[in-house]
Amino acid sequence: MENRLGISGRIAAGFQRNAITPLLALVLLLAGIFATLITPKEEEPQIDVTxxxxxxxxxxxxxxxxxxxxxxxxxxxxxxxxxxxxxxxxxxxxxxxxxxxxxxxxxxxxxxxxxxxxxxxxxxxxxxxxxxxxxxxxxxGIDDVPIVSFTFWTADIERAGFELQQVARATETELKRIPGTRDVATIGGPGHVIRVNMDTERMNAHGITAQDLRAALQLSNASQPAGSLVSGSREVLVQTGTYLESAEDVRKLVVGVEDRKPVFLRDVAEVSDGPDQPSQYVWFGTGAAAEQSGIAQQGLFPAVTLALSKKPGANAADVARAAMQRLDNLRGSVIPEGVEVTVTRNYGKTANDKANQLIGKLAFATAAVVALVFFALGRREAIIVGIAVSLTLAATLFASWAWGFTLNRVSLFALIFSIGILVDDAIVVVENIHRWHTLEPDTPLWQLIPKAVDEVGGPTILATFTVIAALLPMAFVTGLMGPYMSPIPINASMGMFISLVVAFVVTPWLAQKMLKNVDAHHHEGEDKMTRRLDGFFRRIMTPMLHAQRGARNRLMLWLGVLALIGASVALPVVQLVVMKMLPFDNKSEFQVVLDMPVGTPVEDTARVLNEIGAHLATVPEVTDWQSYAGTAAPINFNGLVRQYYLRSAPEQGDIQVNLVDKTARSRQSHEIAVSVREAVTEIARRNGGNAKVVEVPPGPPVMSPIVAEIYGPDYDGQVEVAKRVREAFESTADIVGVDDTVDEAAPKLVLRVDQPKAARMGVAQADIVEVVRLGLSGENVTPVHGGDNKYEIPVRIQLPAVRQSEVGNLLAMQVRARDGKLIAISELVQVAETRREQILYRKDLLPVVYVTGDMGGKLDSPLYGMFDIRDKVNGMALDGAPGLYGTLGEWFISQPDDPYAGYQLKWDGEWQITYETFRDMGAAYAVGLVLIYLLVVAQFRSYLVPLIIMAPIPLTIIGVMPGHALFGAQFTATSMIGMIALAGIIVRNSILLVDFVNQQVAEGMAFGEALIRAAAVRAKPIGLTALAAMIGAIFILDDPIFNGLALSLIFGIFVSTVLTLVVIPVLYYAAMRGRIARLQNPEENSA
CATH class of the missing domain: 3.30.70.1430 (Multidrug efflux transporter AcrB pore domain)
Structure with a gap:
């Protein structure tokens, strides 16, 4: 018997009673447990973004x-x-x-x-x-994104930011000892400094300049080992000089001599030891839902934030858990009473919660599929399928770990999505063993099982590799989206191959054990269902299975299918289905980014931020918020790509907003962000600033959802064009968060040195520049030594803050001439008023000006907003300003070929990543189709039959697009992934049908009868595998990002499966009836 079996039958025969089979199953199970325990848990996939x-x-x-x-x-x-x-x-x-x-x-x-x-x-x-x-x-890089942040705050205003900073910095040292930590840094606080506030009048009276003070501090803070003295039998080390160790040492420093008496630094300056003049502010505010996060006090409090990142490969959940525990242990010792600490970010916990939630969904999806088999085939068959699927998942988890993936939302969603297709091989094999056992109840299982497996083995192998062929090319998608989504094609492909091995190796052994003492169902039970299905398909298909009389019916079928495909494709055109890269996720945070006019003091920036925060505090879902003025909040992946960590100017700030857990609110984070956008932007606008509500992107971030890059021959002209493009942005409906890189005019004073006069007086211009800089910006001239401070304590010389507001105080400072005389700066310079220079931007060797925006409103897709703006700027006439001419050119994919020929606009942002992603996915789809075709050609040795087998692929669109329209869902990149997967999944059905028809025809059955019989007999396994895939997809339907993938699978599989059972037999008949007739009646043909 075994000599007549194919490879699948021989494998089943070899392992069905082999003692090593259960040991192999145990190894797979243990490998899965090992991988689950050891694989790092993270919320997002690890991507090499350097x-x-x-x-x-x-x-x-x-x-x-x-x-x-x-x-x-x-x-x-x-x-x-x-x-x-x-x-x-x-x-x-x-x-x-x-x-x-x-x-x-x-x-x-x-x-x-x-x-x-x-x-x-x-x-x-x-x-x-x-x-x-x-x-x-x-x-x-990605590992620089903090996974945990603690905000230290206090209701005791006396402590304020300086003491909080000292507490946070002491905590840094303790947290750095946790294994797996990378960087631990404190954001906010004024810093510890010994300030030397120069008194210009006293300095002038004593003949001391700022340069004299700097030189005295630097030269007096010196110490060196001088060597050693040998006296008798003892060596004595000699140290020359001592360091400055305190503010008192600085006060007693001699900075000059007047009338043979020393001039001490305290005689010409005020010396203080304490907090620096703040250049950044951090505040902690509570929201309407503060009590739900355990925050008892309400209000606005001074704060600092401590951010912790992890090393590459470390488990985010473990590092975050250890940091939380260590912090609790520090309360009452390093962290004193009265200093509160609130966890304002914990990506380790969210990663662990997400992983546990998805593992739970994985278990439920598996149980649901097993329940399906239970109702369709029976209890023992369901147990066999359940064990096979569990072993497949365990082995896939191990393979995923070995490949280098972490347990994150994408890799786990890949497994949930795969449940429905991983179970296909086991279902087909078990269902056929069940059918054979029913048809031949007296045949011993050890003889029956190899034949049953062999019957479906060929098409099962082919079908498995067609799914892999459809999925695997997606692993080669470029850009950020490719590596981000790569766990889906790679994990699913590995899982499919493993499921095939388990179906041929373990499933026959399980069937041998589970079914050997079971009385087979009588043939009548099977025949009853087959007869019903036979009658159903006979009524539908018979009118179309006649060479002449059925031609019209077949034509009507083809026209109907084409009409459905056309109507489905039209849905995005009429915007009943909206196209978008990825939908917004339901996060527990969002951000407000504020830009005030250039030159705004940091105190004014902080005031506007806290005014915005006061409004955010009224939002029911907000637990707390932190405002950062003159510095950036702990960055996330979005902030990494957008370089928010460089936002440290006084006029820049942002607010980190934290929400209650998604299980405790009815609104999604995107709805909340949209609801506050208008009020937030109005508060900023009222104060002369520009505020943008920034959400955590669901996938790879970009500079902004809509970006217009302006190129041209002259930068001033580019700025003018950018202003006009911005007007087009602002005048377009539903475009929000409009901004550009054109700086607003801000005043600037230039102290022009009178060169001839300075030369006559013997003063170098460099000395004048140096004195003014020391007075206004100050300089950390030397550090104090001693103590156990983690951070350097500098000695800074500068004019007092109250004397830095008037230029006259700078002009009163003196500079020493070559002859030793002191000359006031006012005698050597002229004050000229001008404007600050425009910051200049370049991208890929070309000067550029950016205009950015986002899309709100009903469509909520930047692509539609971009094309609405395009209607206004495409071909825009450039006139009315000096240097502008012609019309505005437009580019979509790359920078202009000749940017100096005229002013041109290049679209970027989400458009660019969408184009690249869908381009690569489309190429992957095409490669997958070619691979599927080649596989089917190799199996059926025909160029025409593969085209028939692949015919259902276009039918998936009939389910996919209406499904999205029905649920009001956007067609996203994950929807496209679902469509690509459908190409492989749905071809399996065709292969099972065509292979069965060929078997029946080879046994002498009439062609038309074989087609009807194939639909009736294969409807059950096809229906089971389709339902299994749909059930697996149901469990990811509630996820905002992977909702599109679920809809594509559910509706695509449902519609295409139903149509396949009719369309493929009819199409096979229309294409092959002449060839089959010649094969079945060779005598008539020869005659």
Whole structure:
């Protein structure tokens, strides 16, 4: 018998009574348990997203000089690095920031080695005579995103930010000892400093300049081992000099001599030891739902935030849990009474909760599929399928860990989505064993099982590989979206292959054990169902299975199917189905980003932020919020890509808003964010600022959902064009959060040195510049020593804060001439009023101005907003301003070929990532179809039959689009993944039908009868596998992101399965009836 069996039958025969089979099953189970326990849990997949900022100081240089002498040469050098995707530069007075963004997937270490090597090996791009500082490289990656943040706050105003900062910094040291921690940093607080507030009048009276104070501090804070003295039999070490160790030491420092008497520093300046002048503010506010988070006090309190990130590969849940426990242990010791600590971020907990929730869904989905088999085939058959699926999942979890995936939302959703297709092989094999056992109750199981497995083995192998062929090409999607979603095709493909092995190896052994003492159902029971299905399909298909009389009926069927496909495709065109990259997730946080006019003091920024916060506190779902003025909140993945960590100017700030758990509220986070947007933007607008409500993106983030990049031959012209494009943004309905990179005009004073006069008086311009800088900006001239401070305590010389508001106080400072005389700055300079320079931006070697926005309203999809704006700017006439001419050009995919030919706009943002993702997914879909075709050709040795088998693939659109319209869901990237998966899933049905027809025809059955018989007999396994896939998809239907995937599977499988059972037999008849007739009647043909 075994000699006549195919490979699947031989495998089943070899393992059905083999003692090693249960041991293999045990190994798979233990491997799955091991993987579940050891695989790190994270909320999002780990992606190699490496970027680095190269900071190049150029003190005193204008933005134009910085761009011309630093930014341009730097970007030309850095853009040549292998693996670099984009190079962005920002040129501001005195500083160039070059951001190097590597392609997704380039390993972090490899990228940074290339960057450091290039920067240091091309140091000669900067002339040493320019006065440009040494480039500083600050790399950033996904592991720099804090997973936990603790906000320290107090109701005791006396303590305020300085003491909170000291407590947080003491806590840093303790948390850093936790295994797996990477960076622990405190945000907020004024810093500890010994301030030397210069008294200009007293300094002038004693003949002391700011430069004298700086030199005295630097030269007096010196100590060195001088060697040793040998006296008798003892060596004595000699140390020369002592360090400054306290503010009192600074006060007693001699800074000059007058009338042979020493002048002490306390004689010419006020020395204080304590908090620095605040350059940033952090506040903690409570919301309407504060009590639900255990926050007893209500109000607004000074605060600092401590953010903790983890090392690569560390388990976020374990690190976060250990940090929480360590912090609790520090209360009452390092953290004193009266200092409250609120957990304002815990991605470890959310990752663990999400993983546990999805593992629970995985279990329920498995149980639901087993229940389906129980009702369809029986209790023992359901147990066999349940064990097979459990072993498949266990082995897949182990394979996922071995591949390097973590347990995150995407990898677990991949398994839940796969449940329905992982069970297919087991269901088909068990159902056929069940059918054979029913038809041949007297045949021993050890003889029957290999034949039953062999009958469906060929099509099952082919069907499994067609699903893999459809899914696997998606693993090669580029950009951020590819690696982000890669667990789906890879885990599902590995799971499909494992399920095939389990179906042929373990399932026959289980059937041998579970069914050997069971009386088979009588043939009549099986025949009754078959007769019903036979009668049903006979009534439907017989009118179409006649060569001549059925032609009209077949034509009507084809026209009806084409009409349904056309109507389904039209749904997105008429906007009954909205296209979007990804829908918003239901998070427990969102952010408000505030930009005040350039030159706004940090105190005013903090005031506006807290005014916005007061409104947010009235929102029922808000538990707490933290405002950050002059600094950035702990970044998330979105902030990493958008570089929010660089937002440290006085006019910049943001608010981190935390919501109650999603289980405790009826509104999703997106609804809440939309509801506050109008009030938040109005408060900012009323105070002269611009506020944007920023949600955590559901997938890979971009600079902004809608981005217009303006290129052209002249930067001033680009700025003017950007202003007009912004007007188009603002005048378009439902466009919100409009902003640009054009700085508003802000005042600037230039102290122009009278060169001839300064030369006559023997004063160098550099000395004048130095004195003014010391008075206004100050300088940390030297640190104090001693103590156990983790951070340096600098000694800073500066004018008092109250004397920094008037230029006259600067002009009263004196500078020493070459002959030793003191000359007031006012005698050497002229004060000129001007405006601050525009910050200059470049992208990929071209100057650019950005205009950004987002889409609100009913459609809530940036793509539609972008095309609405496009209607206004496409071909826009550029006139009415000097230097502007022609019309505005437009680009979608790449930068303009000739940006200097005229002013041109390039669309970016979500459009770019959507285009790249759907382009690559479309290519993956096409590759999958080609692979499926090749596999089917190899199996059936025909070029026509594979086309018939693949015919149901277009039928999936009839279910997918109406399903999205019915639920009011957007068609997203996950919906596309579902459609790609459907190509492989639905072909399985066709293969089972066609293979059965060929078997029946080979046994002599009439072609038409074989088609009806195939539909009747294979309807049950096809229906079971379809229901199993739909049941698996039901469990991800409630997830905002993967809702589209679920809808594609549920409705696509349902509609295409129903149509396949009729369309494929009829199509097979229409295409093959002549060939089959010639094969069945060779004598007639020869005659």
């Amino acid at each position: 970027m680095a900022n190269v900071l190049v100081p150029f003190p005193g240089a204008s933005a134009r000089d910085v761009e011309a002498l630093v930014a341009r040469p730097a970007e030309q050098v850095l853009s040549r690095i292998a693996g670099v995707e984009h190079v962005y530069t920002v040129s501001r007075p005195g500083m160039a920031v070059i951001t190097v963004q590597f392609e997704v997937g380039v390993p972090n270490q490899t990228a940074l080695v290339r960057l450091y090597d290039t920067v240091h090996s091309h140091a000669d791009w900067l002339s040493p005579q320019l006065g440009v500082g040494t480039p500083l490289i600050k790399p950033k």
